[in-house]
Amino acid sequence: MNAMQTLVALWTLVLKEIKRFTRIWPQTLLPPSITMAMYFIIFGNLIGSRIGDMDGFSYMDFIVPGLIMMSVITNSYSNVASSFFSNKFQRSIEEMMVSPMPNGVILSGFILGGMARGLGVGLIVTLVSLFFTRLTVEHPLLTVLVVVLTSALFSIGGFINALLANKFDDISIVPTFILTPLTYLGGVFYSISMLPDFWQGVSMLNPILYMVNVFRYGFLGVSDIPVVWALAAIFAFIVVLFMVALTMLERGKGIRS
């Protein structure tokens, strides 16, 4: 394929993915908006007003970046996991496999599709949050960079999950038993400085903590951990997982007999 044909193929796949999640918007775009509105009302307004300040900010201001990031992570991951697995299950993945589209383009198409949903939901949640607080963004470029990288990282994670999955249960195990606990323990609702030293150390092993903190730093200008370190870790994870996913795809893991 020449460069133009490759671009056409990539755009076709991305557009198909965007059409898929917008066609089923009551399942994909609406629920996170409602869930996050509930978080803002209950944790931000009702309970938050009794908690007081966190790291020098109102509790509502503190949790908004974390909740946006949580939506981006879960939606990026689940979009690619469910879409790719559905393609496998319905065998429509064969449409792509018989075509001359390179594996890197197939992988990138699904990742960009996941990012489109993750970032789209992130934007919706941000707009919802404006009903509850007045957002200020201290470092706009850093904020955008970290949310884009995080979305890409979890889209790749969803892709690997779908490649390895043999049944629909397999694509809900990781989000339910790994992603959700790590997100809740990743400093979305509290600052790790509140924890005893031992649990602070344990928390530092949680990769989501770094993403939430850097994102919060972009908004508020405060972080529990060094920003450069976190960015480097996210970038390294993206490179490694992309190569893992591409290698699995080249070898036909889960899709070729």
Add this chain to the structure above:
Amino acid sequence: MAEPALSIRGLTKVYGNGFQALKGIDLDVHQGDFFALLGPNGAGKSTTLGVVCSLVQKTAGKVSIFGIDIDKDFAKAKYQLGVVPQEFNFNQFEKVLDIVLAQAGYYGMKRSEALPRAQQLLTDLGLWEKRNGSARMLSGGMKRRLMIARALMHRPKLLILDEPTAGVDIELRRSMWEYMRRINRDEGTTIILTTHYLEEAESLCRNIAIINHGEIVRDTSVRELLAELDTETFLLDLAEPVAQVPVIAGFELQQIEPSQLALVIHRGQQLNDVFSALSAQGIQVVSMRNRANRLEEMFVSMVESSQQAIDQREQQEASA
């Protein structure tokens, strides 16, 4: 001489569970041919075609499509190839038009180029009116035609049809045959067909390969194969029921129903002799037809002899 549309040499496939689906097969399909690959279930047809279109990873061997080695430049080879699989493999919730346009996009065709092509193919296959409907709303026959339209979007020179008319009613099957004949004749598209309807292979194909237990049992032209046919079985419908099977010297007759006989004719025997003998015994024949089509008889006998050969080989290996 032009490169074959498909050339297979020593193709072997061993699945993860140790099952050897293909045992080093060789096969050539020439440009412009209408070729049938036949075999019983599990013989290796779909595995062979799966390797050709990259859905199955080969264990060993070489596959070339119009002279392009798939191990060297599979992407280039794939441009020559259109695939209509045995099972529906599109997203049932997508619109008909979106499915064919997406397939064109995967081959790098711009929408401005793909849209007129989609209109032409969907119109030819009677699906244009359904273009904005969800694919799951189509009937089984329409879904099969959708897969044909999708496979032809990028104008492949080699079209692989894996049981394209399975479960399709007779009228629709005939119209699909006509369409396949047309693209083979008018556009020069080489077609490889697998089917369980041997009448389909006999009617459409010029050349044929029979595969069984992962080995090519026969690779020849349909005409040559039929010329070798030694026996044919006819069903004779009688005007009146008969109490017992009439005896005619030199002919095999069996009673199927009180007023129906099966007649086995060997090469060189004359049907007129049978009719005369039956008439002399006061038995009138009102109609006659083949019990199975000619290719089917040949196919069954070949598969049986191939099975016997394998059984003998296994016995020899066991006793050695």
